[in-house]
Amino acid sequence: MKILGICGSHREESNTNKLVKKVAEASGCTYELIYLGKLDIKPCSGCGACMMNEGQCSIRDDMDQVYEKLLLADGLIIGGPTYFFDLNGSTKDFIDRTMAIFYRGVGTPYNPDMPWLGDRPHAGKPAVLITTVAGSGHMRSIETLKYAMGDCTKMNIVAQLAEVVAMNDVDDMPEVLKRADEAGKKLGAALKA
Ligand SMILES: Cc1cc2nc3c(=O)[nH]c(=O)nc-3n(C[C@H](O)[C@H](O)[C@H](O)COP(=O)(O)O)c2cc1C
Numbered sequence: 001m002k003i004l005g006i007c008g009s010h011r012e013e014s015n016t017n018k019l020v021k022k023v024a025e026a027s028g029c030t031y032e033l034i035y036l037g038k039l040d041i042k043p044c045s046g047c048g049a050c051m052m053n054e055g056q057c058s059i060r061d062d063m064d065q066v067y068e069k070l071l072l073a074d075g076l077i078i079g080g081p082t083y084f085f086d087l088n089g090s091t092k093d094f095i096d097r098t099m100a101i102f103y104r105g106v107g108t109p110y111n112p113d114m115p116w117l118g119d120r121p122h123a124g125k126p127a128v129l130i131t132t133v134a135g136s137g138h139m140r141s142i143e144t145l146k147y148a149m150g151d152c153t154k155m156n157i158v159a160q161l162a163e164v165v166a167m168n169d170v171d172d173m174p175e176v177l178k179r180a181d182e183a184g185k186k187l188g189a190a191l192k193a
Pocket residue numbers: 009010011013014015016017080081082083084085086132133134135136137165
């Protein structure tokens with residue numbers, strides 16, 4: 001079972017990225033982490049080419065390799081920090097670009113009466129959602145992740161972490177680490193069920 005973990009903060013020693021890794025480790029499954037800060041992933045241009053071109057995005061950048069990894073993933077962990085009371089831009093840009101794989105002819109139709117909405121390669125597959133925040137705004141970030149990965153992508157959200165960390169390091173927050181461990185175990189259990 002292969003999990004893909006999306007680390008959406010660009011910050012060295014990022015709390016969000018640390019939690020993505022902790023959840024992956026606790027799952028007991030094989031995993032690969034993708035650090036968005038190390039990749040060139042441009043925003044979706046909204047051209048709609050993917051919808052008419054079997055899911056081929058018109059933009060050539062590092063998302064090319066990520067599409068292939070996404071299609072092979074049995075489960076996802078997606079984490080982004082909270083900026084200005086919502087999910088940070090890089091993580092949202094990444095999510096927007098995933099729309100292309102709805103048109104690869106893989107997975108179940110989103111709605112058979114509306115074929116232009118494409119298919120969902122990850123329908124029913126388990127996902128864990130993560131955000132961290134200094135003080136407040138985290139619940140909106142989690143809502144953004146839930147709409148994207150649950151309602152739109154049709155994944156099975158098995159756990160969500162919305163952690164208020166102030167200026168601390170999550171490595172010094174045992175309660176947060178415990179919740180990450182529990183989330184990882186839930187993900188592992190869902191994958192092995
Ligand atoms: C541009 C920017 C916007 C932020 N906006 C908020 C905010 O709206 N509310 C808040 O409590 N913290 C805010 N923060 C603090 C981050 O949410 C917090 O430091 C978070 O844990 C960073 O995650 P990371 O360690 O994974 O990079 C902001 C930080 C930055 C850099």
